[in-house]
Amino acid sequence: xxxxxxxxxxxxxxxxxxxxxxxxxxxxxxxxxxxxxxxxxxxxxxxxxxxxxxxxxxxxxxxxxxxxxxxxxxxxxxxxxxxxxxxxxxxxxxxxxxxxxxxxxxxxxxxxxxxxxxxxxxxxxxxxxxxxxxxxxxxxxxxxxxxxxxxxxxxxxxxxxxxxxxxxxxxxxxxxxxxxxxxxxxxxxxxxxxxxxxxxxxxxxxxxxxxxxxxxxxxxxxxxxxxxxxxxxxxxxxxxxxxxxxxxxxxxxxxxxxxxxxxxxxxxxxxxxxxxxxxxxxxxxxxxxxxxxxxxxxxxxxxxxxxxxxxxxxxxxxxxxxxxxxxxxxxxxxxxxxxxxxxxxxxxxxxxxxxxxxxxxxxxxxxxxxxxxxxxxxxxxxxxxxxxxxxxxxxxxxxxxxxxxxxxxxxxxxxxxxxxxxxxxxxxxxxxxxxxxxxxxxxxxxxxxxxxxxxxxxxxxxxxxxxxxxxxxxxxxxxxxxxxxxxxxxxxxxxxxxxxxxxxxxxxxxxxxxxxxxxxxxxxxxxxxxxxxxxxxxxxxxxxxxxxxxxxxxxxxxxxxxxxxxxxxxxxxxxxxxxxxxxxxxxxxxxxxxxxxxxxxxxxxxxxxxxxxxxxxxxxxxxxxxxxxxxxxxxxxxxxxxxx
Numbered sequence: 001x002x003x004x005x006x007x008x009x010x011x012x013x014x015x016x017x018x019x020x021x022x023x024x025x026x027x028x029x030x031x032x033x034x035x036x037x038x039x040x041x042x043x044x045x046x047x048x049x050x051x052x053x054x055x056x057x058x059x060x061x062x063x064x065x066x067x068x069x070x071x072x073x074x075x076x077x078x079x080x081x082x083x084x085x086x087x088x089x090x091x092x093x094x095x096x097x098x099x100x101x102x103x104x105x106x107x108x109x110x111x112x113x114x115x116x117x118x119x120x121x122x123x124x125x126x127x128x129x130x131x132x133x134x135x136x137x138x139x140x141x142x143x144x145x146x147x148x149x150x151x152x153x154x155x156x157x158x159x160x161x162x163x164x165x166x167x168x169x170x171x172x173x174x175x176x177x178x179x180x181x182x183x184x185x186x187x188x189x190x191x192x193x194x195x196x197x198x199x200x201x202x203x204x205x206x207x208x209x210x211x212x213x214x215x216x217x218x219x220x221x222x223x224x225x226x227x228x229x230x231x232x233x234x235x236x237x238x239x240x241x242x243x244x245x246x247x248x249x250x251x252x253x254x255x256x257x258x259x260x261x262x263x264x265x266x267x268x269x270x271x272x273x274x275x276x277x278x279x280x281x282x283x284x285x286x287x288x289x290x291x292x293x294x295x296x297x298x299x300x301x302x303x304x305x306x307x308x309x310x311x312x313x314x315x316x317x318x319x320x321x322x323x324x325x326x327x328x329x330x331x332x333x334x335x336x337x338x339x340x341x342x343x344x345x346x347x348x349x350x351x352x353x354x355x356x357x358x359x360x361x362x363x364x365x366x367x368x369x370x371x372x373x374x375x376x377x378x379x380x381x382x383x384x385x386x387x388x389x390x391x392x393x394x395x396x397x398x399x400x401x402x403x404x405x406x407x408x409x410x411x412x413x414x415x416x417x418x419x420x421x422x423x424x425x426x427x428x429x430x431x432x433x434x435x436x437x438x439x440x441x442x443x444x445x446x447x448x449x450x451x452x453x454x455x456x457x458x459x460x461x462x463x464x465x466x467x468x469x470x471x472x473x474x475x476x477x478x479x480x481x482x483x484x485x486x487x488x489x490x491x492x493x494x495x496x497x498x499x500x501x502x503x504x505x506x507x508x509x510x511x512x513x514x515x516x517x518x519x520x521x522x523x524x525x526x527x528x529x530x531x532x533x534x535x536x537x538x539x540x541x542x543x544x545x546x547x548x549x550x551x552x553x554x555x556x557x558x559x560x561x562x563x564x565x566x567x568x569x570x571x572x573x574x575x576x577x578x579x580x581x582x583x584x585x586x587x588x589x590x591x592x593x594x595x596x597x598x599x600x601x602x603x604x605x606x607x608x609x610x611x612x613x614x615x616x617x618x619x620x621x622x623x624x625x626x627x628x629x630x631x632x633x634x635x636x637x638x639x640x641x642x643x644x
Contacts, residue, residue: 064102065122071095072125076132083136083212096129096219130225134232137216141236144209204240204287213295221299230302233295234309237288244284245314248276252317258324263333270325270337274344277318281351285311289355308361315356315364319371326374330381332389332414338382339421342375342428376428383455386414390462398473401573401633402483404490405470411463412494415456419499426452453503460491460504478527481519482572482631488516489579520583527565528587534558535594537601551602552615558595559617566626574631584627591627596620 075082075092083089103122205213213233220229249272253261261269289307296303325341328334349368356365393407418425429451449457467487474480492512495501501509534554574580599616618626 064098065125068095068099068102068122069125072099072129076128078132081136081139082132083140089212089215092129092133093215093219096126096133096223099126099129100219100222126223130220130223130228133216133220134225134228137213137220137229138232138236140209140212140216141205141233144205204284205291210291210294214297217295217299217302221302226299226302230296230306230309233292234306237291237306237310238313241280241284241288241310241314245276245280245317248272248279250276250317250321253321253324255320255324255327258321259328267337269321270341273318273321274340277344277348280314280318281348281355285315285351285355304358304360308356308358308364311355312361312364316367319364319367323371323374326371326378328378330378330385332382332386335379335382335414335418336421338375338378339418339424342372342379343421343424345372345375346424346427379425379428383459386411387459387462390459390466393466395466395470395473398470399483401571401631402474402479402486403573403633404486404575405467405483407466408463408487408490411459412491415459415500416494416498419456419503422452422499422503426450428452429455449505450503453505456500456503457508460508463491476526476568478523478569479572481523481526482574485516485519485523485579485583486573486575488512488519489576492516493576520586523583524586524590527569528591531558531561531565532590532594534561535591535598537598548605551598551605555598555602555615555617558598562618562623562626566629570629570632572631573633580631584630587627587630588624592620592623595623 071091072095075088075095078088082092099122103126217226217229217233220226251269253269258266258269288310292303292307292310296306322341322345325338345368349372352365352368356362356368390407390411399405467484471480471483474483492509495504495512496509534557574583595618599620602616
């Protein structure tokens with residue numbers, strides 16, 4: 001017992017010396033000081049006891065390593081997954097824990113040659129254990145991922161909506177038909193719409209698998225294999241995410257591929273992109289982030305790096321497609337699909353900010369914001385192209401009968417459809433719209449309105465100027481007025497009681513309604529003033545012979561001019577039934593009373609005799625009937641004889 005007590009005392013002294021000393025020389029000096037106080041601390045005794053301790057320590061370390069070697073080798077050479085049995089998994093992890101602890105305990109004595117040899121053996125053993133742990137880690141991820149199939153999840157259908165099917169709204173489909181230069185008015189115009197809520201929460205790995213992965217990751221990190229573990233995890237999950245994206249129907253397309261794709265195919269691809277983007281950003285990526293955080297709990301850096309590596313490729317694939325759309329053609333027909341892409345990305349920016357906020361992935365968030373802004377630039381560019389389209393539309397041949405011009409139908413239906421995304425367009429134009437001073441032709445009071453209102457008013461002004469230039473093609477002033485009436489009425493009707501009308505304002509509606517009335521007055525003056533002048537009754541003290549002669553000439557010319565007007569204007573067109581009726585009623589109010597008074601006066605003159613029908617070709621009812629044949633777009637019938 002005395003020897004045992006003495007050995008313990010010496011061991012304690014040696015431990016104190018090593019603890020206080022910075023190197024072996026200093027430890028020897030401390031022990032020499034101890035020996036001056038007690039002879040038991042002599043160098044000889046200390047060396048003897050140290051030798052016995054080393055021999056015992058070597059034996060203990062060898063026994064420990066031999067035991068661990070048998071246990072770890074048993075699992076390393078397993079011909080089946082270790083985690084197939086929870087008891088085997090626990091035993092394997094326990095052996096790894098003991099090996100890591102042994103290395104940690106003996107590593108400070110690595111300078112000892114014998115201990116160093118044992119540590120090399122232990123390192124080899126640990127490396128073999130880590131290789132097997134890595135295989136098990138990968139196997140768990142792959143088997144766990146097979147239990148989740150993205151394509152079987154009940155995702156909401158995010159195909160883009162169509163226009164309402166009532167008769168008035170169907171006419172807006174002419175936007176797309178005119179762009180394709182065909183006459184099919186049945187194809188609906190695609191409109192941008194908000195993305196539906198994605199409130200599905202999924203875990204792409206079972207909870208038990210996630211816990212097993214965490215236990216392995218914890219050991220691999222403790223053994224210095226944290227990077228290898230993160231690499232295996234991210235490569236496996238990245239493959240799963242990319243496969244999921246592929247199953248959602250989205251192709252891997254380069255920017256050149258997107259630009260070469262026929263527009264109809266690209267529309268379908270955009271619809272798939274919208275669905276895939278929402279599923280990825282709202283469901284798939286958050287799920288992967290939750291799993292990462294659980295697998296690498298306690299190792300935030302490894303979790304962040306792994307998540308970034310998992311999602312980077314798929315995220316860039318989604319963003320590159322949106323970028324290709326943004327820098328592609330600015331053809332006006334593409335507005336509605338680009339609005340879809342813009343709104344989708346806008347609504348997903350909060351998800352980008354939430355998912356990609358750490359130092360490793362923040363570049364993905366910044367890229368999303370950049371491309372979103374680029375889409376806004378594309379939308380503004382499309383409206384500039386629309387302006388150019390209006391300016392360049394040539395005044396070639398006149399529209400038959402002064403009817404609606406295709407450019408009028410196109411622009412108005414286009415703007416009506418576009419303004420259903422008014423909030424989005426206001427956001428686009430307010431954020432980076434062109435300065436209001438660029439629209440120098442607009443009234444000053446428009447400067448207080450929104451940028452989108454100014455944009456719409458400017459397009460309306462361009463359209464009106466274009467139509468005025470086209471109206472000059474008509475040689476007959478009356479037909480010029482009919483053309484402007486038709487197109488002006490259509491513009492007002494399409495603007496009134498819509499978002500477009502709200503943007504343009506009530507004053508704009510009243511002003512352009514008044515313009516239509518002015519064109520109506522111009523039509524009456526240019527087409528009927530001469531005819532009405534012939535029906536003017538003579539006044540004064542003229543002799544009856546002179547009056548009769550004058551009236552005979554007037555009725556003769558009236559018949560000729562009236563028939564000529566009816567023949568010509570029966571081929572003219574007033575597209576709107578109400579407007580056509582308003583024009584006819586206005587003509588009846590000014591023409592029928594004047595004609596009735598004229599023929600009554602003519603019949604009452606004594607010198608006329610008993611044959612007034614020789615001169616009076618039409619009765620009042622005949623005139624009224626002839627007016628009903630105006631503006632039908634076809635040749636009028638021959639004048640009928642007066643029947644009374």
